[in-house]
Structure formats: structure tokens, C-alpha cells
Amino acid sequence: MAIDRDKLRDRLDRATAHLDPPYAVVDLTAFDANADALVQRAAGKPVRIASKSVRVRELLTRALARPGWRGVMAFTLPEALWLARSGVSDDVLVAYPTADRRALAELAADPALADAVTLMVDDAGQLDLVDQVCPPDRRPPLRVCLELDASWRPLGGRVHVGVRRSPVHSAGAAGSLAAAVAGRPGFRLVGLMSYEAQIAGLGDAPPGQAVLGTAIRVTQRGSYRELLARRAAAVAAVREHADLEFVNGGGTGSVAATSADPAVTEVTAGSGLYGPTLFDAYRAWRPTPAAFFACAVVRRPAPGLATVLGGGWIASGPAADSRLPRPWLPAGLKLLGAEGAGEVQTPLAGDVATALRIGDRVWFRHAKAGELCEHVNEVHLVDGDSVVATVPTYRGEGHAFL
Template sequence: MGVTSERARLRDRLDRATAKLGSPAAVVDLDAFDANAAALAARAAGKPIRVAAKSVRCRALLARVLARPGWAGVMAYTLPEAIWLVRTGVTADVLVAYPTADAVALGELAADAELAAAVTLMVDSVDHLDLADAAAPPARRAAPLRVCLDLDASWRPVGSLHIGVRRSPVHSAADAGRLAAAVAGRAGFTLAGVMSYEAHIAGVGDAPPGRRLRGAGVRWMQRTAWPELRRRRAAAVAAVREHADLAFVNGGGTGSLAATAADPAVTEVTAGSGLYGPTLFDAYRAWRPTPAAFYGLPVVRRPSPGVATVLGGGWVASGPAEPSRLPTPWLPEGLRYKPDEGPGEVQTPLLGPGAAALRLGDRVWFRHAKAGELCEHVNELHLVSGDQLADTVPTYRGEGRAFLG
């Protein structure tokens, strides 16, 4: 069956399943979601996958994937989110991916021994330890606070050249050893893990559509940077282990899952975006998830025979301001934005061969550029199996939780 007919069948399934729903309608195709979860577990080759909650932002779907073989634990993006996920029974093992300066949440964590055992904080300097001590002095803690060292995974091939995201100042094995010694020497803390996220590998597509030269450059960079990271990560983990018995060494993301899982220094990997399959992962050669998350907007205007205008649509993803961050009108095929308008907050005119056949009330199905950011625009996700509506579940937003909003 060709790609065109497969997409036509997908449109028919989504339309049938959501025929009685209002708009916008955000949908997760459970068949694709489960298939992606199984494929990611296979790529992890036996190492447990910690699900990245930022890429899912729905408790029901976090619980669904955690019930599958190969998945264990959550990577949260804020401490209040981590506390909420533990208190609501989603998990008893949360790694907070980013450092916190939330004194109220630190105080709540430190006052509850069960929470303190379930949540691991991210640190990359002694200053983070000072913040925790100021919020909850060690003598007043119900239990020691678990911490994880954030090892900068970026590539520094020469001089001040830095390729990758700006995360942690802990770059070398010596840096990691010094911080590990400082944690080990502080009362009220337990050094539980090391994390290193290779964003320049996991988060950069190596086959961007229509950009062959960029793709070749990305592939060269990744081939060259990867061996250096493996050597440095192994040395850093060894330096940290001189000061603590680590419970885990975490690495990777959807875009580097198989390669990171093959690194002997890593004990667990992280993935989340691959469950939904947003458009940014269309630019990866190693593995492309099946698109599983969509949102449907109704056609409300036909200003001319070649233009169909939908209500809303400007759900732009974070990151550099470029076309790759725009949502993609996916179904029906043959749609494109009007260059001088693009996706708008209240209306989005669409051009192309697919526009001519659209009628008022028809749905256009979009794919978001990123995964979990879709959930910041809707209160509910409609779960579809085949052409049936299986369930409707709240997003974080639908439960009144906007951890970064």
C-alpha cells in the first residue's frame, strides 16, 4: 500500500473516531503510540527507558507506557511536577531533568521521607546544594535529598567552539569528580546518579528535508563527536564512582536511543518524543516513529476556490525561529501555508491541491513540530484505536497544571 493511500486511510480513521467531537480535537492514535513504545524498547536493547514527561504531559499516557516492558521511571522537567506525579501514584521514581530554585517545592520534598526517596534532583554546581540547604537545612529534613550530576555532553573540538546546548558547567571528568566530592562531603545529600544528554546527537535530525548539505554536515559532526563523548562520559562516571555508589547513569533521547544504550557507561536511557512522533523526527535516518499525535481544526472559510481557512492553528514549537518549528498540515495531503500569513492564532489559510476539495466543517489534521507542547493548547487528548474513540483523558493543562506556563 502506498504512502498516499495509507494517509488517506488515517484521515478516514481519525474523522470517523472524532465525528461527534468539537474542535479543536487533539488525538493520540493508540495503535501508533503502542507500536512506537515497543520499537523504542527494542532499540534500547534491554536497558530500561525512563519516559520523558515533558514530551507526553498526560498522566494517563505516562501510566500506559510505564506499564509496558522495558519502561521504568519518569524524567520530569520541574520539581513540582515530580512531586505531583509521585503523590498521584504515576511513579515512585522521578529524575528531575533540570535544576530547581523553587524553595517551596524543595521544602515540601525535604519534609516528606517518601517523596525524598522517590525524587532525584539535578545539580551542576555547589550553588544548587546551597539553594537546597537554604530552603530546607539538613537538620530539618525527613531524609537526605537524592541528587544527580548533570554532565555536559556537548562537543568542544577546539578552543572555545561549543557544539550542543548550554546546560551544565561540568564538562570534564575532573569537573565531575570535584562536584561528586563536594556532594559526598555535604550532610543531607545522597549522590544517586549521573546524567548526560547529548542534544547535538539526540536532538538534531541528520536528514533535514530539502537541506542535503546541512544533513551531510550534521552526520559528519555526529560521527566525530560521538567517540569523544563515550570516552569522556566513561572517565567522568569513573571519577564520580570514587565518591559514591551510583544507582544509575542516564543518557540519550529518542534521536540517539540505540547508540546511547550501547554505551557501556550508561545504565538507562530516556525517551519521550518518539511516542508521539512529531515532525522534527521526520528528519532522522536511524529511526522515524510512526506519527501518533494530531490535532484537527475545522474549515470555517472558503475565501476563494483555492483557499481553505481553518480556525486557529498557530501552535508554534519552541526553539530557533525557523520553518521547522511550525506545525504541518498533514491530512488531507497537498496543503501548504499562505507565505505572507502562515499559521495564525485565530485563523490559518491553507493553499495547495488539497484545499480545493475541502468544505466548511471538514477537519484538517495537523502534526506539531514537537511532542508534549501540543498538550499546552488543549485540556483533553482523545485516544483513538482503529476508527473508534477509546477514551478521553486530561492533559496536564486539563488538570490545571501548567508547570512552565
């Protein structure tokens, strides 16, 4: 979607004129359009929302109320319990294994939660931990999902392409673990998940790096072909031991490709609702920017420079420029290489900086989606040129799950 950045800046400035920076906003028109576009890309398969990329209950609920969205992928078990208890969803898949004994005890003590929350496992030791917390004869059966490692290991495994997640890589390993789960009392195997980070989480058109972009696209095509065959074999191996309710895969960057895999029954997305800067490097689909944070100009140290208070909201991942927030409105501002985005002040350069006055707002986009919400207690929801609601983030509700 083409964006008139001058009009967007004017609209956001008018909507939030009564607020003092720093603060975060979500443009509901863009959020809803992104939600619908992700469903369209999923081609009829349900989209499970990744809560890690949203971290606002009101917006999780808003997305789930739209056709095509079903269930939540949480990032910790305490968060999953909270979301289930508060009525956000009765289908919450925990994306990562847990060693939280207190949360496991809560899950095992409540049959309603045990029906709503699914644990992620990739090692029999994780099952042992659950049994140590609460023996199988003293709890309802707990729902379990196996994670299949989706990384690509060409050249006989001498090369690893992707992230380091599950040790379960082959169909045989998936079948063996499924047999182990099925043979243990107190567990019910209901799902298989695989996250192809090297496809879903890696932009294939990095700005100004055409050669790298070509190499990424070639690698992604090879990885996708390999995963299609291996995931199908793994699903077949696991189904020999359990009737799976779902096979989950993908992320915002691979929704269309992952949904085309016949073995997959649902896809996951979350970042695409906000449209952070990392997704500017994708060719297939780029979400409309929907989430922003504003900082106030407090200094003008020299012509062509303006300094805002704060701004150093850095994203996780490798220490690189791609993890820095990007000054986006007004267009034409850039960070200084010697200072970057600072905790208490961020100087910005560009011809447009000369026209900025003390008290003017500079609008930034975060590099990653949900991490923006770790810096604010509330998010202002903008519709047109008005703030129509102010809702708490996880942090604003007193929760810091990681």
C-alpha cells in the same frame, strides 16, 4: 512504517465525528508501536520516559506499564512531586536544577517523596539553596544526580557544538562536584546524567538539504566518539565518591547509539511516543505519527485555498519554519509563507484545498511532542475508528508547570 494517509484521515474523521474542533487525539496503535520500538532500540537497557514530551498522566502510565520502560524524567520539581504523589512512578528524576523553594520544602518534609524524587545539580550553589530552605539536620537525605555537559568542544574548545546546559564538562569537574556532594550532609549522590542534544535532538537528514545533512552526520560521529571517552572517564571519577544507581543519557533521536555506550545504564525517550514532525528528519529511526490536532475549515477565500479556525500552535526553539505545525491530512496542503500558522485563523494552499467544505477537518502534526498538550485540556484516545477514552492533559488537570 508506511502510512496510507487517506485511510488514516478517514479513520480519524470517523472516530471524532461527534467532536467539534479544535481538539487533539493520540492514536493508541501508533503510540504502543513506538513504545515497543524504542525499547527494542534500547537493546536491553531500561527506558526512562521524558514527561515533558507527553504531559498526559494516563499516557505516562500506559508507557510505563509496557516491558522495558522504567521511571520518569520530569521537567520541574513541582511536577515530579505531583507524579510521585499520584502514583505514576516512585522513581522520578528531575531533568533540570530547581530554585522552587516551596517545592523543595515539600520534598524535604516528606520522607516518601525524598525516596522517590531525585534532584538535578551542576553547581554547589544549588545545594546551598536546598540547605537554606531546609537545613540538613531537619530533613531526610535528598537524592541527587549530577549533570555532565554532553556538548562537543573541538578545536581546543573554540567551537561549541550542542546546547548550553551544565557547566560540568570534564571528568575532573564531575569528580570535584561529586566530592563536594558526598562531603555534605543531607544529600545522597545516586546518579549521573548527560544529554547529547546535538545527536539526540538534531535530525541528520533535513528535507531538501543534502549538504547540511552530510555535515550534521559528520559532526555527530565526531561528537559521539568524544563523548564515549569523556562520559566513561566522568563516570569513573564520580564513582570514586558514590555508588551510582544509574547513569542516564540520550533522547529519542539517539536511543540506539546511547544505549551502546557501556558507561550508560539507562536511556531517556519521550518524543518518539508521539512522533512529531521534527523527527521526520532522522535517518536511523522515524516514529510513526501518533499525535494530531484537528481544526475546522471555516472559509474558502479562493480556489486552491481553505482557511481553518486557529492552528497557530507554534513549538519552542529557534524561530524557524521547523517549529510550525504541519497540515498533514488531507495530504497536499501547505501553509502560506506570508501568514504561516495564525492564532485565530490559518489559510492553507494546495489543489486539495478546493475540495474542502466548510466544517471539514484538517489534521495537523505539531513540531514538538508534549507542547501540543499545552493547547488542550484533554486528549482523545483513538483505537481503530473509535474514541475509546478522553483523558486530561496536565493543563486539563489545572497544572502549568512552565
